[in-house]
Amino acid sequence: MNRVLYEAQLHYGHTLLLLPLFMVWIPIFAYLCKKDCEKKGFVINKKVYYALFMWMELFLLAIGVITVVSQIKMYRAVVGAYKSGNYRMIEGHVENFVPYLQHRHPESFELAGVQFEYSLPVVMPGYHDAPPQGDIIKRNGQHLRIGYVNYQDDNIIVYIENLEVYERPDVSLEYSNNKIVWGNEIGK
Numbered sequence: 637m638n639r640v641l642y643e644a645q646l647h648y649g650h651t652l653l654l655l656p657l658f659m660v661w662i663p664i665f666a667y668l669c670k671k672d673c674e675k676k677g678f679v680i681n682k683k684v685y686y687a688l689f690m691w692m693e694l695f696l697l698a699i700g701v702i703t704v705v706s707q708i709k710m711y712r713a714v715v716g717a718y719k720s721g722n723y724r725m726i727e728g729h730v731e732n733f734v735p736y737l738q739h740r741h742p743e744s745f746e747l748a749g750v751q752f753e754y755s756l757p758v759v760m761p762g763y764h765d766a767p768p769q770g771d772i773i774k775r776n777g778q779h780l781r782i783g784y785v786n787y788q789d790d791n792i793i794v795y796i797e798n799l800e801v802y803e804r805p806d807v808s809l810e811y812s813n814n815k816i817v818w819g820n821e822i823g824k
Contacts, residue, residue: 638781638797638798638799639797639798640795640796640797640798641772641796641797641798642763642772642793642795642796643794643795643796644714644715644718644761644762644763644793644794644795645715658696658700659693659696659697659700662689662692662693662696663689663693666685666689666692670685710760710761710787711761713785713787714761714762714785714787714792714794715761715762715794717785717794718783718785718794718795722785723783723784723785723794723795724783724784724785724786725781725782725783725795726747726748726750726781726782726784727747727748727779727780727781727782727799728747728748728779728780729747729776729777729778729779729780730745730746730747730773730775730776730777730778730780731745731746731747731776732744732745732746732776733745733773733774733775733776736755736756742754742755742756743755743756743773745773745776747780747782750782750784750791751791752782752784752791752793753790753791754792754793760792761792761794762784762785762792762793762794763792763793763794763796764793772796773796778798778800779798779799779800780796780797780798780799781795781796781797781799782795782796782797783795783796
């Protein structure tokens with residue numbers, strides 16, 4: 637019995653929250669730094685302080701907007717392609733699996749001659765081994781069907797289906813009289 641283990645959804649995760657959080661954090665940080673300097677006896681020119689503060693806010697806002705817009709564009713391109721059926725589907729056994737090692741290299745594997753590579757801390761659409769979807773691809777030899785979208789020369793996984801046969805130790809099936817029957821029904 638096949639099980640769908642992952643299917644891409646259009647959600648931006650924490651990407652949209654980062655910009656407002658930083659915009660709130662910068663004034664708090666600046667205020668705390670100002671109070672610390674005053675406590676130590678440093679004199680701060682208010683015009684210089686507010687000018688630096690405003691430039692930091694504007695710089696952060698610009699970087700944040702660029703990041704959020706590019707993330708939304710990427711999500712729409714990848715998940716939109718999946719939802720409209722414009723993706724490739726392959727099937728096979730996982731080969732050359734290299735697990736994620738923090739700060740050393742991303743997780744990677746090969747399936748049916750197609751190379752996949754992703755990293756846990758990178759915010760991206762598709763499967764990337766981060767919670768809540770994480771740890772689906774665990775070892776060489778897993779029999780999977782994977783749907784993927786090629787986006788800027790990266791193969792981004794949008795669908796994973798497990799094709800391995802699961803055996804339940806508490807249930808036995810046997811072949812008897814040209815049909816499959818439950819172990820406790822043999823001879824009836």
